[in-house]
Amino acid sequence: MNTINWGIIGAGDVAEVKSGPAFQKVENSNLIAVMRRNAEKAKDFAERHKVPFWYDSIDDLLANKEINAVYIATPPSTHLEIAKKCLAAKKLIYLEKPMTLNAEEASALNKIVSKNDTIVVAHYRRKLLPFLKVKELIDSNIIGNIIFADIQILQSNENDIITKTEDHWRLKPAISGGGYFNDIAPHQIDLMYYYFGEIEDSTGFSHSSKNNKVDDLVNGIINFKNGVQFRGIWNFNANERETKDECKIYGTKGSITFSFYGEKVILTSDEKNEVFKFTNPKNIQQPMIEATVNYFLKKTENPCTVKEGLEVMKVIDSFIN
Template identity: 30%
Template sequence: MDVMNWGILGAANFARQHMGPAIHAARGARLAALATSSAEKAQHFINFAPDLKVHDSYDALLADPEIEAVYIPLPNTLHVEWTAKALAAGKHVLCEKPIAMQAEEIDTLIAARDASGKFATEAYMIVHHPQWQLARQWLDEGQIGELRHADVVFSFNNSDPENIRNKPETGGGSIPDIGVYAYSSVRYSARAEPRDLRAIIHRENAVDTFTQVTGAMENAKGAFTYSAITSTRLHPRQEVTFQGSDGLIRLSCPFNPNVFDQAEVTLIRAGKPDCVQRFPGVNHYVLQVESFVRHIREGAPYPWTLEDARGTQAMIDLVRASEI
């Protein structure tokens, strides 16, 4: 399989710490270029990718004929613009979440993807992790009987006013930053969509810092109640639980394995020993890049499309519209 040359638009900390190394470590991929005007920031990437080509602008990187795919870790409000530009430049695109600020914006990206003949998707890495694939399998198999309730908590404490997550002009807030996990994870694993939602939202500086969503979701098997809390002002916590008539599935480190804790998913049923599956050292960022490459090179199925991202953004839009 030919190696796919990747470029990154911007030297974001997340790209430096996670996605840059993941691209360079993934089979079939190579981090070949970076767009940044900061020599200091570029050096952090050169340390693990010595042959890195550094462009001084995003447009210059998109014009580089050696680059086949780009990863976009820019502020949320720039995702649609630069995804569209990258597609127009003939590049495949992996863009950070949320890929848009409203569901309708993703329609333009779907059209741009189809017109370009290139692949574009949102960097929703958890669907590549075996713990989530196992949770989905258990739910499909009915291992906990009838699914009756799902609840999610994802929080961390970040009050830095200079952080882009706390700035309205860059699309900050707990809903776009981590709501995509709290909402998408249940949509993906239970194959469900929201039916009725209510939201309590607390804000600082026009940015939501705490959101509690309650209501119902529904899949082909029926409806179940749903609860999700996201916050950027609480002590770090993350957990997802699916509770059924005959048991429950619990993920104790669902979103940041190897950072928050070790990935672990547990199946609990009355009268049976607990089934605990742990995944030490699995890097879902690397798996995401490898899946991306296989999809383009071999036509392998890819578990998260722009249409999937649109569904989550529609749910985010509904959460905001359901504030009480």
């Protein structure tokens, strides 16, 4: 195998800009098929993005022998079932986050692929320059030994950081696993895991201010095995004036501050103060997709394994259950 030929299952809003076009831009990668239950929408996506094949059936897409990898971009409630189908069809998988509906499903998937890791979880912030810079600064010891990290995600009902759809499936726990927290927190928790390593324990509390079984206020803490402590709060019903998106990592010699949706990293340390600015790619998943292609071509290690994704899902569930 020297080229990865992709099929997308769930060619919706996320695939439209964040990921879909990137499969056509990465070296040794081709997007050759898309699938949506709505045939007209599948055809429209394929024609606009110059994709040769389109389907309204998962089985029909998987029957295409030219496809050797699949991007699963459907809502989380279908991830486990579709992943099983793709694995049975011997397709490689790039799996959208959250990787499953909950940690129980994530554990089931991990058992299936533990000996033959053919899945990459789409925690794509791992490969974006601002977050790679944060890791570089942490590893350089410029802020000394890490003590704790603090995350505050305060968003109003008018927030524009979350992709919204006509059916608002992200606010339907049976489909999303929770609310907006389940949609965006995997990125933030994964980065903490990526930066600080193995997790000893985690716990949290959550609340639905609208009494609709969708938690819009979540508060959680993590104890990492290396002693680093974490606390985070997510509020999706904040006053517009109080909106905030910030992570601050404290060390014995300074701190690192950054936003999950911005392109700037601020270093404050005993040695120096500096602001690093970056420009993220238009198709924001492109660097992760490139790393995934290289992994599937056996050129590098898996950029985010199912086992790592499982650890993130355990934390998510511990915060809201």
